[in-house]
Amino acid sequence: MKGLGLNYPSKNFGILIAYVLPGFIALWGLATKFGAVNTWLTGTNNAGLAVGGVLYVTAASITIGMVINAVRWLIIDPALLLSGLTRPDWNAVQLQGRLSAFERLVEDHFRYFQFYANTALGSLVAFLAWRSSPFHESAPGLWPEVGIVALEFVLLLASRDALSRYYRRTQDLLETENSEEELET
Numbered sequence: 001m002k003g004l005g006l007n008y009p010s011k012n013f014g015i016l017i018a019y020v021l022p023g024f025i026a027l028w029g030l031a032t033k034f035g036a037v038n039t040w041l042t043g044t045n046n047a048g049l050a051v052g053g054v055l056y057v058t059a060a061s062i063t064i065g066m067v068i069n070a071v072r073w074l075i076i077d078p079a080l081l082l083s084g085l086t087r088p089d090w091n092a093v094q095l096q097g098r099l100s101a102f103e104r105l106v107e108d109h110f111r112y113f114q115f116y117a118n119t120a121l122g123s124l125v126a127f128l129a130w131r132s133s134p135f136h137e138s139a140p141g142l143w144p145e146v147g148i149v150a151l152e153f154v155l156l157l158a159s160r161d162a163l164s165r166y167y168r169r170t171q172d173l174l175e176t177e178n179s180e181e182e183l184e185t
Contacts, residue, residue: 011103014111020058022118023065027057029126032133068121069114076117080160088167094174101173109166116159120152 031038040053040060081087095102127148130136136144 011107014107018111018114018118019065019069020061021065022068022115022122023061023063024057025119025122026064026068026125026129027060029123029129032130032135065118065122068118068125071121072114072117076120076156076159080163083160085160085164085167088171090170090174098173098176102170105166105170105173109162109169113159113162113166116155116162120155120159123148123151123155 027037028041031041037060040056043053127144131144
């Protein structure tokens, strides 16, 4: 089991929240537009959810999550830098002897940044797909729009905070004299 990475639950959790969940949120919204995707999520009327559907949903969630992550890198990362957040100039050589502490910072902060930012994009995709589907006709007034704007605002603020913590704590780690020292999270 060691080769499968199953002995690192925090890494598996980080990948789940950074890629799979945001991809699934977008996929869920796309199901309102595409019947095949809806069948993957709900199964057929008589048979229920099939193994094939679970595999399709998993593969599609990962794929969409990875694409969303690339879009995040293209749009949200530069926007956060324009908001005053500064990317530190790190030297990878400084990680020698500190790799486990650095990996912990990635899992404790950077993966959450990815989750918040990727979920903002995945939620927007889901909302736009739902809004362009017939299902939106029963929505009460502009409440869905108010809700998505509020959600996007909160997620983008949370992503900025998580990235700021990641930058600051990694900078602190690389500036420490003692390579054995682990940062408190």
